[in-house]
Amino acid sequence: MKKALVILLSVLIVLSFVGCANDKEVLNVYNWGEYIDMAVIDMFEDETGIKVNYNTFTTNEDMYVKLSKGRVSYDVVFPSDYMIQRMIEEDMLQKINMVNVPNYLKVDDVHKNLPYDPNNEYSVPYLWGTVGILYNTTMVSDTVDSWDILWNEKYSQKIFMQDSQRDSMMVALIKLGYSQNTTDQAQIDEAMNLLIEQKPLVLGYLVDEVKDKMVQGEGALAVVWSGEAVDAMSMNEDLAYVIPKEGSNRWVDGMVIPKNAKNVSAAEKFINFMLRDDIMLMNANETGYSITSQSAIDQLDDEWKSNLAAFPTEEMLSRCSVFEYNADATVMYNKAWTEVTAH
């Protein structure tokens, strides 16, 4: 027994030395779960000889807490718009040298100069989408074009909301006619009360499970992200997606390089690689979310290109705006959302 232990230990020690001796270049990537075609990573490793350590997170907040409180160092991270803004404000990101990311020129203008990074210095967009209502046409008889339907008692216990504070608060704020980025305590309270009032009608507050549940026919209406909707609609023909007329949220997940990144040049190579048309198409196929370059979009099949959930019209997009970060308001949103969930 003891002998076996000694052998095992010596093997482990030798192995760890082998690991050290192999000084292959390493890139640490931190992305959302199920948000890439893993073959892309293999291709990058083959083409550049850089080894990729790939890790995933579930929410922006989760990622932020790990990055700011932990002692981890990543070279490329994929936060969303308002989180990018927060990380810029808190001096957690470094400027990206776009000279080393030539493919950035292919990114469509509609994804540039957005309020979270007005001069495009710190982030490069990866995938984007909208928030809207996914509904089952066999269960909903009214026209779905407004957030109001989520407060209609006819659909009591048939409604799924997002278990995500900014998204659910956004729905209530826009229904009330306020900005989704409001920093006014009274407006936030009003939205909070509206969500508490809605709670008896809601079947559940979900994030990842909502897609499967809608495909099964568990609920009639759900607030979802567009990529989930595209995926769900391809699995169940009765489902449809709409961006309500009052407006909605449009979001972008970007690629950024943290201040404490160890391998900036590999990070730039990786970001540039992710913007290549063939890579974008692979990721679009895998995730169902929308890509950022017209030259790649042109290569998608017609059905997909014309899918309004994946690629909304300019008129639809003009009704949407992106989340912005405000430190004081975040405290208010946290508090309001806790009130809603705890009610």
Added chain:
Amino acid sequence: MSKRRFSFPYLIWMSIFIVVPLLLIIFYAFTDNSSGKTVFTLEHLKAIFEPLYLKVIGRSLYMSLIATVVCFILGYPAAMILASKDFAKKSTMLILIVLPMWMNFLLRTYSWLSLLENEGLINRFLTSIGFEQVQLMYNNFAVVLGMVYNFLPFMILPIYSVLVKIDKSVIEAAKDLGANSAKVFGRVIFPLSIPGVISGITMTFMPALSTFVISRLLSGGKITLIGNIIEQQFTITGDWGLGSALSLLLMVLIFVSMIFINKYGDESVGAGGLL
């Protein structure tokens, strides 16, 4: 050879994985570093007494109490059946009780989802034989059911282990002296099994009080227990101070309830038990 040398590895283990984390929780609960440097504060402790959190704590206590009572009502007879000498299938039943614990707890809770959902197996069966669909999930019932299902073995096993150790001659003596079976149970068996009952109650009540997975999954995120609020502070809002203060409160609650039931237990005679 002194016993001390043997206990050394355990001491290291306990200090690294139990004492240090506990101290960290206390540290975070009483400090604030939002301004960049760490200062002592009572703000977090004050915050946990807001009505919002008190309401959630009340709800958690209420639901875990119900789950514990149900576990006891179901678990005690089961333990008695297991402990009875003339029960031939004893080992099979024991294995059947323990077997689910070999599977991952999350997986077991997820499988309840596919049973209870509106479009789940039970409802599909009901509608196929002509009944109305019933909403089994997304409510208090489902959460308590999940707690009972997951923690029932922790009630049965300690009671069982005390019951089998009861000296049969004591029971025979009671019978010889003219006690009927109700009296034997009420005056002899039950009092002797109290230590097992206490361990059982503690081992079901504690995890039920602090759970956040069961409530999240089976209520569809609609019912928030104190465990969910604590988890939220650590993963979403990043307010570790408040999260630690709430954890501390939870520990105090559990500690107080343990003192309470242990005191009650001490008054009755008996040996065994896990606490």
